[in-house]
Amino acid sequence: MMKNKLVMIMVIMLVSITLVGVIALVVITKFSGDAAAEKEPSAKEIVEASVEVPEITTNLASGDFIKISFTIQGDNKKAKKELEQRSFQVKNIIITELSETKSEQLKGKAGKEQFQEKIEANVNKLMQEGKVEKVYITSSILQ
Structure with a gap:
């Protein structure tokens, strides 16, 4: 048992x-x-979901000028379409953020990456059809 x-x-x-x-x-x-x-998305998929922000020239908080342009990558084609429709709001976010930024904050890799993340977060607050995956600075001249 x-x-x-x-x-x-x-x-x-x-x-x-x-x-x-x-x-x-x-x-x-x-x-x-x-x-x-x-x-990871292919280069073609990234291009199909991205919007270019034409060059913006504006003053910085430190009194310097900046000429800068961006490409904003959405997570899909709907996000791209929404970003195109909201282009004036995106430009407004970029200009207002730049107006509070000092030239020292945009020098170097870390400063630029931090600024890109700030733009990404603020634009994502607007988005309804998708979201911003990444913000790329495509040209930048600081004077």
Whole structure:
């Protein structure tokens, strides 16, 4: 009788361990499948979802002038269309942000990246059809 109970406990433990292994395998496979599905967009897809912001010349908070242009990448074609329709709002965001920025803040890679992130966050607050993936500075002259 004791022997049967011991065999039964061993069988239950083996089944439990096997079940945990199968669940772990399914979870790992699912997560690695999602990572493969979220691949980086191709250059063509980026261009199809991007909008160019023509060169803007404006004053900075420090009294200097800047000539700057951007390309804004949306997450899809609907986002691109919305960005085109909101171009005046996007330009307004850029100009008002630049008016509060000092020339020292735009010098160097870190300063430019921080400014791009600020523009991205502010434009995303407007977006309804999609979202901004990335803001690129395509030309910049600081005087």
